[in-house]
């Protein structure tokens with residue numbers, strides 16, 4: 345693995361480097377990545393690339409903490425340490441049980457499959473408007489015009505954010521997640537400004553929800569209690585940031601990645617169009633294929649052996665979901681986009697106690713977008729090169745020019 349640097353974001357600027365992870369799974373499935381000039385904090389970290397090892401670690405939240413570990417003040421689920429008490433330990437996804445479990449339980453009913461059934465008709469109407477507008481253009485940026493729109497509208501609706509503000513929120517989230525002009529762990533004036541504006545927006549909105557609760561998720565968080573105590577202001581604020589980012593920056597990449605795969609395989613498009621019962625399995629394959637969240641980090645809380653290697657208490661451990669999703673031990677012919685793949689136990693939504701809380705929402709969004717496209721669009725073809733987000737944390741598409749032909 346000489347010279348391999350997973351903190352050099354240029355490696356990710358043209359899509360996820362699957363070939364690197366094929367070599368890791370084969371030769372060094374639990375590998376200690378030494379620090380390089382690009383690595384935040386000048387500290388190496390473990391890279392876990394096989395499905396079975398990733399499942400084992402993700403299922404043991406006591407040993408593999410999302411919050412932190414011995415000997416370090418910060419932690420969290422990115423390679424770079426985030427400050428404890430500000431992000432780590434405050435954000436729901438960077439918090440350990442038992443508080444994590446109680447916090448999560450507050451939100452589960454609003455995001456459960458049953459709740460999704462009540463918003464499906466609204467999502468479908470929105471998808472129809474989005475798809476019709478893109479078809480009317482003929483040539484468009486599939487990412488901005490189609491893939492990003494429904495997830496963004498849906499998360500605004502869910503949180504109780506006025507729809508007219510949604511694009512500002514997306515710009516702020518994009519600025520903080522894409523690494524167009526900066527290295528890992530670095531911020532620029534632009535990203536700091538975006539983060540500050542998002543923070544100010546979230547604070548003002550939460551203030552309104554405290555005064556005038558509505559039936560949305562943010563109002564729920566503003567009035568929720570754990571053991572009789574309200575969530576701290578910072579917990580509420582960070583939940584807003586998390587849900588905006590998780591809601592708007594992931595599903596869109598699964599939609600764009602799925603469309604990209606289907607453009608390469610027009611036969612599959614026709615099969616699903618003629619038999620919609622194939623769509624749920626096709627959506628799962630799009631999730632496996634696109635793996636919008638390539639990795640999450642944990643911190644070892646004790647010495648532990650994983651895949652034959654001894655990991656020390658306090659070490660950073662990265663779990664590469666995207667690599668697991670190409671593991672030939674679990675997925676026969678893993679590099680084939682197979683819309684009928686069954687079983688398909690992909691890890692696009694993670695595994696264990698932090699399994700994606702928005703999985704049902706993401707699935708229904710994907711379902712209605714593709715169902716609408718299948719109804720109204722005859723075919724799509726690339727109208728220019730696809731441009732990827734420069735990030736090892738989001739397998740994102742920045743632009744995807746396409747030509748759409750109506751039915």
Ligand code: HEM
Nearest residue numbers: 436437590591594595598637640693694698700701702706
């Ligand atoms: C295709 C779309 C999506 C993908 C690939 C995805 C991926 C993931 C992954 C891998 C995790 C686990 C993180 C970890 O273990 O450290 C996660 C957690 C989470 N996701 Fe998603 N996500 C998607 C959509 C959404 C949406 C639409 C929402 C909400 C609006 C959402 C909200 C969350 C939350 C709140 C967590 C933290 C759960 C916890 O810590 O208990 N996600 N997601």
